[in-house]
Amino acid sequence: MQYDHFINYVRNTFEQLMGPGVPVRIQPVLKNNSVRLDALTIQHENQAVSPSIYLNDYYRQYEEGTPLNTIIQEISDIYEASCGAFHIDTEMILNFSCARNLVAYKLVNYEANRELLETIPYVPYLDLAIIFYLLLDSDAAGDATAIITNEHLSLWKTDLDTIYALAAHNTPILLEASFMSLENLMRTLIIEDLKQEAALYKEQEQISDEGMLSDQTIELMAEEILNQYTDDETHAEMFVLTNSSRCNGAAVLLYDKSLEQAADRIGGSFYILPSSIHEVILLPAEEDLDPENLANMVREINDHDVAATEKLSDTIYYYDAESCKIDCIL
Numbered sequence: 001m002q003y004d005h006f007i008n009y010v011r012n013t014f015e016q017l018m019g020p021g022v023p024v025r026i027q028p029v030l031k032n033n034s035v036r037l038d039a040l041t042i043q044h045e046n047q048a049v050s051p052s053i054y055l056n057d058y059y060r061q062y063e064e065g066t067p068l069n070t071i072i073q074e075i076s077d078i079y080e081a082s083c084g085a086f087h088i089d090t091e092m093i094l095n096f097s098c099a100r101n102l103v104a105y106k107l108v109n110y111e112a113n114r115e116l117l118e119t120i121p122y123v124p125y126l127d128l129a130i131i132f133y134l135l136l137d138s139d140a141a142g143d144a145t146a147i148i149t150n151e152h153l154s155l156w157k158t159d160l161d162t163i164y165a166l167a168a169h170n171t172p173i174l175l176e177a178s179f180m181s182l183e184n185l186m187r188t189l190i191i192e193d194l195k196q197e198a199a200l201y202k203e204q205e206q207i208s209d210e211g212m213l214s215d216q217t218i219e220l221m222a223e224e225i226l227n228q229y230t231d232d233e234t235h236a237e238m239f240v241l242t243n244s245s246r247c248n249g250a251a252v253l254l255y256d257k258s259l260e261q262a263a264d265r266i267g268g269s270f271y272i273l274p275s276s277i278h279e280v281i282l283l284p285a286e287e288d289l290d291p292e293n294l295a296n297m298v299r300e301i302n303d304h305d306v307a308a309t310e311k312l313s314d315t316i317y318y319y320d321a322e323s324c325k326i327d328c329i330l
Contacts (some may be wrong), residue, residue, distance in 0.1 A: 051082035096156035105167035106248035175243035242279035272317035
């Protein structure tokens with residue numbers, strides 16, 4: 001089945017499942033870094049906002065042999081879960097007096113988003129662009145956001161300077177900065193995955209709380225897993241700068257005093273490796289570090305390990321602790 005036939009099949013299937021009077025659409029969406037995706041939207045009349053479920057990855061699963069009924073069931077499960085995950089009042093989008101407290105910013109690649117930047121307010125920053133969005137809701141299911149467009153500015157009768165000032169004030173409050181060693185972040189992620197797997201196993205096997213692994217046991221398991229990915233060689237310690245939700249966390253670079261505080265904790269100047277739009281890695285500047293090798297490492301990781309919509313840049317940045325300035329170096 002060709003891709004066009006696949007997305008039409010999904011749409012027709014959900015039209016039948018939802019019944020008459022419930023619009024089911026396939027909408028092309030321009031995502032970060034000019035990635036174009038097709039989103040399934042189902043708009044019940046009692047829903048102010050419809051979740052978007054992107055179908056491109058599901059087609060790849062189909063090509064790899066996943067049965068269509070399995071894909072339909074997974075999409076249905078995601079739709080049902082997302083309907084109750086966020087509580088969004090459209091007044092927050094239409095009324096600027098409501099929206100102003102939800103304005104936040106994030107960083108994207110300038111060159112890779114030229115088409116998108118023609119339709120939205122932005123501020124150039126290094127080889128990147130600061131763009132703006134509304135943080136509509138945030139919980140364990142993730143963040144519900146809406147990109148602020150030029151149409152929003154017209155609707156709200158406001159301008160770029162006002163939006164920028166609001167975002168600079170709101171974002172560090174809505175999404176607090178997080179600074180930790182890379183090793184501690186890996187440990188945290190492993191523990192979170194183990195706890196999720198344990199909770200799923202408990203639900204499937206109907207295990208009592210007494211039969212569950214203790215937090216201490218999970219932490220020991222995480223330490224064993226972490227040791228498999230580390231070695232005994234001495235390396236400069238790497239740090240991760242992100243935000244409390246670990247979503248669009250590279251924007252912490254923009255927070256007032258965030259880089260100065262990082263320099264205090266690291267003990268001087270440092271390189272900034274753009275891991276993704278969600279976080280950056282800070283590496284203490286040492287004489288034996290070759291920026292060209294760092295740049296090659298970032299390019300390789302971006303090419304093989306970072307999703308196309310999450311790539312920030314191939315550029316290496318340097319923060320000088322004495323001048324308190326950040327510059328592109330490669």
